[in-house]
Amino acid sequence: MVLSASDKTNVKGVFSKIGSHAEEYGAETLERMFHAYPQTKTYFPHFDMGKGSAQIKGHGKKVAAALVEAANHIDDIAGALSKLSDLHAQKLRVDPVNFKLLGHCFLVVVASHNPAVLTPEVHASLDKFLCAVGTVLTAKYR
């Protein structure tokens, strides 16, 4: 799966429209993921999962920052997320299937807040981008 020039433009466009809401979107993505796919909570047994949880907000901010970083370095996502990739491979070892779940929930969040932004073409580009991020984060697993 390769990101075309228009995919890259579309993805950068999305993140520029999301702007400072990225952190909020990150938190909501996690909230939706934990709710829709309860098995994902197993990676966060130490988290307060209640509404407005500071831990979910904090972690959502980190997730969003990583996505923004990847979008800002979209020509070299592997380079931009190299340390995160190491972390996931050596320490976190989140099963690869969960990156799809997270990606899907991020799309749901973008769709619910910015339906006009998520045209079918942009939807396709963003989905590809999120797949690429997941691939990078699991690339060193074995």
Add this chain to the structure above:
Amino acid sequence: MVHWSAEEKQLIASVWGKVNVEECGAEALARLLIVYPWTQRFFDNFGNLSSPTAIIGNPKVRAHGKKVLTSFGEAIKNLDNLKVTYSKLSELHCDKLHVDPENFRLLGDILVIVLASHFGRDFTPACQFAWQKLVGVVAHALARKYH
């Protein structure tokens, strides 16, 4: 046998009550064909699918999207009896249409995204949970008679 809580049924019904089946179905199928272009393999006789614009404007895509979502409506009316409701449809998708069940999961997720874009904040996490469960159960029922 899947258990549906009263709350889940209510969340599903309240969203479904506001859905324009024709528009939503058309949009969901169009997005499936655009976001996952390999799914076009099942629609060689649909004519022009050469670009997102062509797909969105394609009358066969619209008609088929409406058909698919109408069938979803049947599932919602028969939540406690999905296996039987979709038995023949499952056989059809296996024996005649030869559709990989993974495609049902892809379409289900696309439908959730379309609903989110239409209902915004009203499509709460609890709502999403109920609908993810529904699309999962529908996909499962459709795959059940595969052999």
